[in-house]
Amino acid sequence: MEKRLILAIFLSFLILFLYQLIFIKPGKPVQPSTQTPAAATDRLETEAEVAKPLEAPPVAPARETETPTVTEAVAAEQEESITVETPLYKATWSNRGAVLTSWQLKKHLKKLPDRKEPVAEPLDLVPEAAGRFGLYPLALKLEEPELMERANSALYKLEGGHLRLGEGETGTLLFEYSDGNTLKVRKQLSFNGRDYNFGIKISLEVDGKEVDPVVVWGPGIGSLSPEELKQKFSANRGAAFLTSRDQKVLRLQEKKIGLENEASPYLGLDWAAYEENYFAAIFLLEPSSSQALAFKKEVSETQADGKIAVIPYFYLAFSHPREAYLGPKEYDRLKAYGHQTKKIINFGFFGGIAELLLIATRYFHGLIPNWGVAIIIMTLIIKILFFPLTYSSTKSMARMAEIQPKIKALRAKYKKAKQDIEQRRQMNEELMRLYKEHGINPAGGCLPLLIQLPVFWGFFRMLVVAVEFRHSPFVFWIKDLSVRDPYYVTPILMGVTQFITQKMTPSTADPAQQKMMLLMPFIFTIFFMNFQAGLVLYWLTNNVLQIAQQAIMNRMMARKRESDGKRRKK
Numbered sequence: 001m002e003k004r005l006i007l008a009i010f011l012s013f014l015i016l017f018l019y020q021l022i023f024i025k026p027g028k029p030v031q032p033s034t035q036t037p038a039a040a041t042d043r044l045e046t047e048a049e050v051a052k053p054l055e056a057p058p059v060a061p062a063r064e065t066e067t068p069t070v071t072e073a074v075a076a077e078q079e080e081s082i083t084v085e086t087p088l089y090k091a092t093w094s095n096r097g098a099v100l101t102s103w104q105l106k107k108h109l110k111k112l113p114d115r116k117e118p119v120a121e122p123l124d125l126v127p128e129a130a131g132r133f134g135l136y137p138l139a140l141k142l143e144e145p146e147l148m149e150r151a152n153s154a155l156y157k158l159e160g161g162h163l164r165l166g167e168g169e170t171g172t173l174l175f176e177y178s179d180g181n182t183l184k185v186r187k188q189l190s191f192n193g194r195d196y197n198f199g200i201k202i203s204l205e206v207d208g209k210e211v212d213p214v215v216v217w218g219p220g221i222g223s224l225s226p227e228e229l230k231q232k233f234s235a236n237r238g239a240a241f242l243t244s245r246d247q248k249v250l251r252l253q254e255k256k257i258g259l260e261n262e263a264s265p266y267l268g269l270d271w272a273a274y275e276e277n278y279f280a281a282i283f284l285l286e287p288s289s290s291q292a293l294a295f296k297k298e299v300s301e302t303q304a305d306g307k308i309a310v311i312p313y314f315y316l317a318f319s320h321p322r323e324a325y326l327g328p329k330e331y332d333r334l335k336a337y338g339h340q341t342k343k344i345i346n347f348g349f350f351g352g353i354a355e356l357l358l359i360a361t362r363y364f365h366g367l368i369p370n371w372g373v374a375i376i377i378m379t380l381i382i383k384i385l386f387f388p389l390t391y392s393s394t395k396s397m398a399r400m401a402e403i404q405p406k407i408k409a410l411r412a413k414y415k416k417a418k419q420d421i422e423q424r425r426q427m428n429e430e431l432m433r434l435y436k437e438h439g440i441n442p443a444g445g446c447l448p449l450l451i452q453l454p455v456f457w458g459f460f461r462m463l464v465v466a467v468e469f470r471h472s473p474f475v476f477w478i479k480d481l482s483v484r485d486p487y488y489v490t491p492i493l494m495g496v497t498q499f500i501t502q503k504m505t506p507s508t509a510d511p512a513q514q515k516m517m518l519l520m521p522f523i524f525t526i527f528f529m530n531f532q533a534g535l536v537l538y539w540l541t542n543n544v545l546q547i548a549q550q551a552i553m554n555r556m557m558a559r560k561r562e563s564d565g566k567r568r569k570k
Helices: 002-022 145-153 226-230 331-337 351-367 371-385 387-402 404-413 421-437 447-465 489-504 511-528 533-569
Strands: 081-085 089-094 099-109 122-124 157-159 170-178 183-192 197-206 209-211 214-217 238-243 249-253 264-267 269-275 279-285 291-302 308-319 321-328
Touching (some): 081 170, 099 321, 145 183, 214 279, 238 308, 264 269, 269 291, 269 308, 279 308, 331 351, 351 371, 351 447, 371 447, 371 533, 387 533, 404 421, 447 533, 489 511, 489 533
Antiparallel strands (some): 081 089, 099 122, 170 183, 183 197, 197 209, 197 321, 214 308, 238 249, 238 269, 264 291, 269 279, 279 321, 291 308
16 A cells, blocks of 8 residues: 555656646647638638537638729828836837737836846736747738738828826727728727726728738747746746637647648637736637637747757737737636636646635735745645544554554465465455454555645646746745745755655555655655745645644554553553
8 A cells, every 4th residue: 555655646746747748738730721721821720629620611812803992092101109008017019010019017027037036127928039020919910921011011000199098097099001902901909907908900901802810929928038948837838729619728839839831720719829827918709700820930040159040939820809918817817807718827637726725825915915925824724624634644554554563474374365366365354354453444544645636736736827926035045936946945955854754654664665765755856956936835834744743643643552552451
């Protein structure tokens, strides 16, 4: 039984370590079509279910007419930038292409590579790389390169000006362009001062015929610093799609996004998004007609050393957007926003438990405004709640340790039990009688610990994905609970406390197994070296409480043995 427990614990931590690589799988892509694209994209045929792909309705291209409609040309005379500022963000739009060039979050700071603490500079969700291609967020993706270039580089006429919105205020920007012959584009954007979302209404005409506009977001989202890129959790980026039929989120990590002609397309979506661990650009779509895909462009760039490297850039393309949310993955805000956007937070398999733990942790943070202290309080409460199970497990293991000589004698009696079925049956019957005489449940040592694993997993996922822990300091050298301990103090203390806990816990293992168990604290320490400081703090606190709890339980069991001994003497 103890061998299984060792294996279960080891596999649990191994799964935690490899979770980001093996758990999130993208939907099965549709095989590329051999037909010529008929839409304003390269091929926006998509699926809503992996098992049974849906046929995407073709987007009607502009048809040639015998008498093309001639309209009045509409354009601006000069390039200008327009800002939209609210208590939450400051956005900058350019009338060249009517695109978004900056979306700075006032309440979330960026981190520079040479600074251990965040600087007082707002985080910008528009990637710096967007300027290299002139393909900024909310640009249009058209089939014909010449038309696409014209639509995204033309000077749009603007109705409206700079907006500075208070919490209860709204405002609108209207961009219009027409070359008077072939192309006509209209982009209307509606803002409010209370949230990160804004309305989108885009119309596109080619040769006098309406064409479904396909909008682009990218490349990627934000600009992570080299230090943040080293954090495997914060560097987890890619596209996400919510299917309207089964409300399932399909994720496509950047490493799974192929070249443009190998893109994974989807249809029948409530929304499409581009995300990183803490922030997302979510676009609400029309489920009956919208389509979305993620694609990659590879660009050759000259590096500082003069060498040429091929750099991948990732984009999200979608049709029929009606609203966008550009901001942090804050659970309460997304829940209030609706449209199932809270599902963009990847709480994992035990998501319900993780959500409850986050709500409780937020409550304690409201009482004591330090997220590290909130983690410690939550760990203490969980420890108290599971004390009966832990005590039951420890008591069962202690009883098993007491009867180990009798168990060894039985196994010596039935030496051929492995080969002889009859001997194995007799040995098992005697073992069951032995357990019954001493009131022992053979699974009593493992089962209570296994019951606690979903809570541990939920706490792990909560600490990994909750934006509240980003750039949140604890004490002294721990300035950010969302990244690793820079001096590895807490992982080492965690390993030491786990070793002490292990030495205090009753064991039924033989000497060889006990030596192997003593290696576990060292292995876990290595695992936790690069884990987020918040997660290590949780496990370290758990170990310290376990030492105290084990001391109490050992004393309780010693008193019970003493009491039982006196009763037998009488």
